Amino acid sequence: MNRLCTFAISLALLIGSAIAQVKLNVTAISARDGNSVIECWQLDNPFASSSKPGVAGCAIAQLGQLDNLTYTIVPSNYDGGLHVAPYKQWVFFASGVAHITVPDDSTEAYVKGGDFGLIFAADTADISRRGHKTEFPGNTETMGLQIPTRNGEVPPHSVVHAGACEESEMAGFRELAATGL
Ligand SMILES: *[C@@H]1O[C@H](CO)[C@@H](O)[C@H](O)[C@H]1NC(C)=O
Ligand SMILES: *[C@@H]1O[C@H](CO)[C@@H](O)[C@H](O)[C@H]1NC(C)=O
Numbered sequence: 001m002n003r004l005c006t007f008a009i010s011l012a013l014l015i016g017s018a019i020a021q022v023k024l025n026v027t028a029i030s031a032r033d034g035n036s037v038i039e040c041w042q043l044d045n046p047f048a049s050s051s052k053p054g055v056a057g058c059a060i061a062q063l064g065q066l067d068n069l070t071y072t073i074v075p076s077n078y079d080g081g082l083h084v085a086p087y088k089q090w091v092f093f094a095s096g097v098a099h100i101t102v103p104d105d106s107t108e109a110y111v112k113g114g115d116f117g118l119i120f121a122a123d124t125a126d127i128s129r130r131g132h133k134t135e136f137p138g139n140t141e142t143m144g145l146q147i148p149t150r151n152g153e154v155p156p157h158s159v160v161h162a163g164a165c166e167e168s169e170m171a172g173f174r175e176l177a178a179t180g181l
Contacts, residue, residue, distance in 0.1 A: 022176055029109075092147070
């Protein structure tokens with residue numbers, strides 16, 4: 001069993017925080033009235049404690065049924081143009097930076113690869129006329145994983161606010177690592 005996670009669990013029990021429900025917040029590109037919008041979503045499914053060997057006792061969040069996985073490398077200063085999401089999909093940026101904007105709306109998202117690199121793209125052609133624009137202004141390449149959900153499912157969520165999630169709204173995993181569930 002992972003020493004840190006074991007320690008985290010006992011600490012959580014000691015301080016009595018075992019019932020706190022922490023949920024993942026992710027920036028999402030959705031659509032309203034046919035226009036893409038950038039929103040901060042909170043996923044309904046809370047973090048749970050893993051029973052799997054290797055990460056036993058660590059915090060895990062189940063993100064749903066998925067279809068396939070595409071590994072994408074985008075060169076620096078690439079302009080992906082205006083496009084709708086090809087499928088309802090998770091995109092995890094592991095490196096680089098993506099700048100996402102939507103037409104006729106000033107909200108924007110700078111998604112840095114790494115800790116805060118997970119977003120959900122839901123603005124498919126059936127709900128968004130023009131989609132969103134993605135540019136990759138970083139001076140390094142951007143590495144991303146694109147993961148469509150099964151049957152076009154959108155993870156159950158509530159909308160926290162319009163616009164991208166702030167890093168401070170996603171940093172709760174650090175606390176989970178430190179104090180457990
Ligand atoms: C990946 O999944 C999407 C969404 O279900 C599907 O449309 C696409 O054909 C799949 N791609 C491959 C290469 O299997
Ligand atoms: C998500 O946001 C809520 C408050 O809006 C916060 O309590 C929680 O810690 C956040 N989750 C993460 C993983 O940061």
